[in-house]
Amino acid sequence: MTDVYDDYRDEFRKRVLAGRPRTILEVGAGDGAFLRTVAGQVDRLAGLDPDAMNVANLKMEGFEAVEGVAERLPFADGEFDIVVFSFTPHHTSDWNAALNEAMRVARNGIEILDVWYDESIADQRTTLALDRWYKTIDRRLGLVHHDCLTPGALLQPVIARPDITFDYACRRIASSLDMAETLEHGRTKLAKVDNDPALARAFEEIMAAGRRDGMSDEGAILMTIEKRR
Numbered sequence: 001m002t003d004v005y006d007d008y009r010d011e012f013r014k015r016v017l018a019g020r021p022r023t024i025l026e027v028g029a030g031d032g033a034f035l036r037t038v039a040g041q042v043d044r045l046a047g048l049d050p051d052a053m054n055v056a057n058l059k060m061e062g063f064e065a066v067e068g069v070a071e072r073l074p075f076a077d078g079e080f081d082i083v084v085f086s087f088t089p090h091h092t093s094d095w096n097a098a099l100n101e102a103m104r105v106a107r108n109g110i111e112i113l114d115v116w117y118d119e120s121i122a123d124q125r126t127t128l129a130l131d132r133w134y135k136t137i138d139r140r141l142g143l144v145h146h147d148c149l150t151p152g153a154l155l156q157p158v159i160a161r162p163d164i165t166f167d168y169a170c171r172r173i174a175s176s177l178d179m180a181e182t183l184e185h186g187r188t189k190l191a192k193v194d195n196d197p198a199l200a201r202a203f204e205e206i207m208a209a210g211r212r213d214g215m216s217d218e219g220a221i222l223m224t225i226e227k228r229r
Helices: 004-017 033-038 052-060 095-105 122-140 151-155 179-191 197-213
Strands: 023-027 044-049 064-067 080-086 106-116 164-171 219-227
Touching: 004 033, 004 080, 004 106, 004 164, 004 219, 023 033, 023 095, 033 044, 033 080, 044 052, 052 064, 080 095, 095 106, 095 151, 106 164, 122 179, 122 197, 151 164, 151 219, 179 197
Parallel strands: 023 044, 023 080, 044 064, 080 106
Antiparallel strands: 106 219, 164 219
16 A cells, blocks of 8 residues: 555655755654665755754764754754755644754755644544544654644744745645554553553544544645745
């Protein structure tokens, strides 16, 4: 089965490269999934990540990689043409600070790809409830994993600035979740918090709603924030 994320990433890659940037910084590079899609197509490609192991692995793969956090970027003003966030905003501790730092470091603008749910559709509402349930467990385990941001929330830190323009598109490829796999995954997550009774009940309610209304893979939001010249 085709991974819907591959389609979102491909559209995002085209969006990022459309302005023919010479230098790109990805904030929250992770395992390098985005970096690989644009490798060799710009003069300078760098990734920043808070995880030392991710940084070490990226360097072994030949990428320029730096350990650091989105809220305090160790780069000069305007050092990169474009700063990229690929499925990163909901993992930042302070999105306001992260986006403003990216605006400082970017010469031309910001490109964002992140998860999006269409809450007007029943099977998306059940999947969003499941996503929030997963993240409750992740936060209890000490991870930074917030609710996905709406387009307005993504833009909020810079919306009042007179020196920007922006546009975005919301995409969703209709693809149903496998209920058996979802049930197994949920049970595995529950085990990490000793099968907390309240979380177990919440999971049962979500799965009941999923059996009634269905569950579908999340969509994606693709956003460009450009600096006026």
